Amino acid sequence: MNAAIRLVDAARTDVGKRRHDNQDDYLADQARGLFAVADGMGGLENGKLASHTVVECLGDVRLGGDFNADALAVAEAMHEANRRIWDLAEKSGQMGSTVVALLIEAQRFAVLWAGDCRAYLLRRGALHQLSHDHTQVQDMVDRGLLSAAEAVGHPMGHVVSRAVGVEPSVEVDGIVDTAEVGDVFLLCCDGLHGVVGDGEIAAVLGDLRPAPACDRLLALALERGAPDNVTLVVIACDQATLQSKPAKAS
Numbered sequence: 469m470n471a472a473i474r475l476v477d478a479a480r481t482d483v484g485k486r487r488h489d490n491q492d493d494y495l496a497d498q499a500r501g502l503f504a505v506a507d508g509m510g511g512l513e514n515g516k517l518a519s520h521t522v523v524e525c526l527g528d529v530r531l532g533g534d535f536n537a538d539a540l541a542v543a544e545a546m547h548e549a550n551r552r553i554w555d556l557a558e559k560s561g562q563m564g565s566t567v568v569a570l571l572i573e574a575q576r577f578a579v580l581w582a583g584d585c586r587a588y589l590l591r592r593g594a595l596h597q598l599s600h601d602h603t604q605v606q607d608m609v610d611r612g613l614l615s616a617a618e619a620v621g622h623p624m625g626h627v628v629s630r631a632v633g634v635e636p637s638v639e640v641d642g643i644v645d646t647a648e649v650g651d652v653f654l655l656c657c658d659g660l661h662g663v664v665g666d667g668e669i670a671a672v673l674g675d676l677r678p679a680p681a682c683d684r685l686l687a688l689a690l691e692r693g694a695p696d697n698v699t700l701v702v703i704a705c706d707q708a709t710l711q712s713k714p715a716k717a718s
Contacts, residue, residue: 472708473647475501475572478678479701480686484659484694491515492657492699493523500531501572502542503701505585507657509631510563518553518565518633525549526569535571539578542571543640546582546632553633564634568599568655570703572647580642583631586661588669590652595670598643602630651705652678656685659696664688678702 475498483490491508493516506522508515525545531538546567557563566583579587579598587598632638652673661669664685672684681702689698 473572473575473649474706474708475703476678476706477503477701477703478682479699480682481699482686482690482694482697484697485690486693486695487697489516490697491519492659492697493519494655494699494701495523495526495569496701497527502526502529502531502569503572503653503655503703504567504569505655505657505699505701506565506567506632507583507585507659507697507699508563508565509628509634510557510561514557514561514563515565517556517560518563519567521552521556522546522549522565522567522632525552526567531571531573533573535573535576535578538573539571539580539642539644542569542578543580543642546580546640547638550632550635550638554636557633562634564631566602566628566631566657570653570655570701572653572703572705575647576644577647577653578642578644580640582638582640583628585655585657588654588656588666588673590654590670590673591648592650593670593674595666595673597666600641602641603628647705649705649707652681653703653705654685654700655703656700657697659694659698660685660689660700662696663692663694673702678704 479496495504506519508519568581568585571578581599584601
């Protein structure tokens with residue numbers, strides 16, 4: 469069995485260089501091991517409202533320490549957010565939000581998502597993309613209509629095929645695996661992964677602790693023109709000591 473894990477995290481969000489308003493939101497609840505990034509859609513106020521509703525529902529999740537039950541509760545919070553946003557859209561106009569969430573309890577983790585916010589894992593120097601984009605271009609790649617090379621820079625690459633609140637119900641994808649001491653997770657919106665490559669992400673996560681890693685990745689996005697809002701959360705899995713206990717659900 470893996471050694472007990474202590475979580476160290478940092479988060480950053482920025483309006484970027486071309487937007488006038490930040491429609492992203494995030495959750496970084498280290499005490500409960502629950503983290504998320506949400507990217508709102510639907511215009512100025514509607515996008516803000518949608519991403520905030522997703523994060524609010526995730527923040528209200530009651531975790532009891534049973535990992536499987538808690539992972540299902542996180543998924544249900546996304547479904548609840550979908551219902552709330554769909555109802556709000558009937559009054560205020562169309563809105564929605566992409567989201568990726570990470571739950572870490574003891575030696576297990578779950579990633580749940582809808583849309584193109586991503587979860588990455590750096591493990592022993594190798595970067596793994598844990599989530600799978602729900603975009604029209606990725607769907608075409610999956611169906612063999614486009615090659616991976618043709619998908620890079622595709623003009624429709626930003627068009628999502630799944631998001632919270634744009635339909636009466638939403639399908640949430642998820643994976644479950646074992647966390648290890650030394651793992652580093654990154655949750656981010658497309659405002660980061662759309663302009664900063666995987667190799668750069670791996671180098672930064674491998675060289676820097678969460679706070680300076682967030683600063684460096686945000687700086688890279690801004691240096692590239694940051695055409696969209698940029699939001700990210702970095703979570704490092706350190707070995708717990710006698711003076712520090714691993715994060716547990718409360």
